[in-house]
Amino acid sequence: MKRPTIADIARRAGVSKGAVSYALNGQPGVSDATRKRIIAIAQEIGFNANSAARALSGARARAVGFTLCRPARILGIEPWFMGLISGFEAELGARSYALTLQVVATPEQEVEVYKRWWGERRIDGVIVTDLRENDLRIPVLQQLQLPAVVIGGSGESGTVTQIWSDDGGAITEAVRYLVALGHQKIARVSGVPDLLHTQVRTRAFNDVCASLGLGDAITVPADYTGEEGSRATRRLLIGGDRPTAIIYDNDVMAVAGLAVAQEMGLSVPGDLSIVAWDDSPLCSLVHPPLTALSRDVSGYGAQAARELLHAIDGRKVGNVKAQTAHLTPRGSTAPPRT
Amino acid sequence: MKRPTIADIARRAGVSKGAVSYALNGQPGVSDATRKRIIAIAQEIGFNANSAARALSGARARAVGFTLCRPARILGIEPWFMGLISGFEAELGARSYALTLQVVATPEQEVEVYKRWWGERRIDGVIVTDLRENDLRIPVLQQLQLPAVVIGGSGESGTVTQIWSDDGGAITEAVRYLVALGHQKIARVSGVPDLLHTQVRTRAFNDVCASLGLGDAITVPADYTGEEGSRATRRLLIGGDRPTAIIYDNDVMAVAGLAVAQEMGLSVPGDLSIVAWDDSPLCSLVHPPLTALSRDVSGYGAQAARELLHAIDGRKVGNVKAQTAHLTPRGSTAPPRT
DNA sequence: GCGTGCAGCTTAACCGGTCAAGTACACTCC
DNA sequence: GGAGTGTACTTGACCGGTTAAGCTGCACGC
Secondary structure, eight states: OOOOOHHHHHHHHTSOHHHHHHHHTTOSSSOHHHHHHHHHHHHHTTOOOOHHHHHHTTSOOOEEEEEEOSOHHHHTTOHHHHHHHHHHHHHHHHTTOEEEEEEOSSHHHHHHHHHHHHHTTOOSEEEEOSOBTTOTHHHHHHHHTOOEEEESOOSOOOSSEEEEOOHHHHHHHHHHHHHHHTOOOEEEEESOTTBHHHHHHHHHHHHHHHHTTOOOOEEEEOOSSHHHHHHHHHHHHHSSSOOSEEEESSHHHHHHHHHHHHHTTOOTTTTOEEEEESOOHHHHHSSSOOEEEEOOHHHHHHHHHHHHHHHHTTOOOOEEEOOOOEEEOOTTOOOOOO | OOOOOHHHHHHHHTSOHHHHHHHHTTOSSSOHHHHHHHHHHHHHTTOOOOHHHHHHTTSOOOEEEEEEOSOHHHHTTOHHHHHHHHHHHHHHHHTTOEEEEEEOSSHHHHHHHHHHHHHTTOOSEEEEOSOBTTOTHHHHHHHHTOOEEEESOOSOOOSSEEEEOOHHHHHHHHHHHHHHHTOOOEEEEESOTTBHHHHHHHHHHHHHHHHTTOOOOEEEEOOSSHHHHHHHHHHHHHSSSOOSEEEESSHHHHHHHHHHHHHTTOOTTTTOEEEEESOOHHHHHSSSOOEEEEOOHHHHHHHHHHHHHHHHTTOOOOEEEOOOOEEEOOTTOOOOOO
């Protein structure tokens, strides 16, 4: 049972291939009656335009690429990516664009994948995450003239469309909230220090701590994994002068931190307050539920996809600010025990 | 800067397009010297074959489709899918197949996506999960003659390649272990009851409970989400005759169950033992770390991808058994307090 | 000296769409 | 009646590969 082509439709409708193409694409050049007849036949025989043929004749591939560059062991548990992906889908699906995924190990590999995809005309654009300082992917994207949207830059726009959110503002809100509760020793467990948004957060954290007279702002770098989150938390809690509150750069590390506190016999929030970043269902799942810096990750993804589709259509957009994460207080934060 | 085609290579090498095609695809018909020259030129100008043109001329699309049919809110946190996906990638990447993803809301939509993808020749095959009884997708796959691999069937092979693991054996092991620890009242919080593998597990759970004389085997159905996991756990724990151990059908619900127990002032594992299914890092993240039925999800995915590539190559494989999940005891299980 | 075989190419059709250019025919208007 | 203007098509080139079939020139056998 061969898959039907426009030629089959043309034969049955008694018109030419060209007429069928015009009819199905809503182009002028056919009468309403003929158009309806052709569309009816197309539906009846279950016609779908061969995407390869369509892509070949100058048009779009109607697909968008996304690479995941984190070790496999974290990918599964990190809710962030899936949130993003379902956001992409919401936007892409509506325009019947496909999402092509690739898991890579290094940024170098990622660049290779972009080059291959673009060379193969497999995709019309890519969504890029985890921007670093002097990111090697940016010049490649520019050189290839591959439409791209970067998620989570610093807000300083290059020539590539960026989507960013005011992480500095969010962390400032979290610190002010903790200080209002009475905390004076606030530490932070950060994500990978190379990432631009980690740097933005660290800078803002240092600034707000200084401006509130909190003394040294301690940030322990980690890598978003539970293991590193535990390790960093342990390091913070075994010191003599231990913090009464910790802010984590993602929810997975925050949950791990909570487990470490419990394992050390500390009560949360009595002895230690915990604030997570990126409020996935994970935060409400544990006991006590975690206070978190929430944002609509899926909406963030949808916005990125939307901007990418614009960029693909040739409408260059420079720099888009997404919603700032806001504090959602839950059971893991309280005034420190005196 | 137009992307190079074989015509460009042909011109530079002073041969015909056909010769270039033969040379680059390792086909006979060109001398070794010419082949080397052509390959060198291709590398030099950064040539990648246009996938659309290749797909159009009868060949493969070199892409595989995968649909995610769960509500968006669970997708993010459910480590299972990302584990699978990274497994797919490991296998597909090596053969430079792309993975095309689509999030859908219903099985009906899923069928539509399969039809569209296949009609568009966008993909060469699909990987299907969450098999149900009389699954409506199976006849469609057969009718379309779309190569497919089904993950998590019951083991009863239809005409489509299936990958399954012995979930019955795994749950039997878990129950025997709990009984060996001294538990007599063991309950279970299951996944969606329609799913075939849920039914397999439920049947095996009932059987082993009966054969060990444990009385009524109570299974509370849920839907893999944390909320439902909490609700089901609460229902089990507020009853007069509450279980001393609960087995959960995934790790997210198990973590939620743990939080409920803690919130109700029950000690885990003192008052309640917990066993999770699918041992993601989440299980080791919480306190106490959860005893789990572990399996190599990513390996499972890789195996599925491998079988699909076989099916695409025309080698029909009927039914493949993957590794059985095995019990990994951790801190959440202990003899019940008497 | 000539047929035969074969490696090493070239040629051209083909995949299934898109789209600019061409055509046929009706309809209007002076 | 003939020019002018649409409308509703048809025709055919083209996208960039693959591949069957055809063509060359050389080596070899007899």
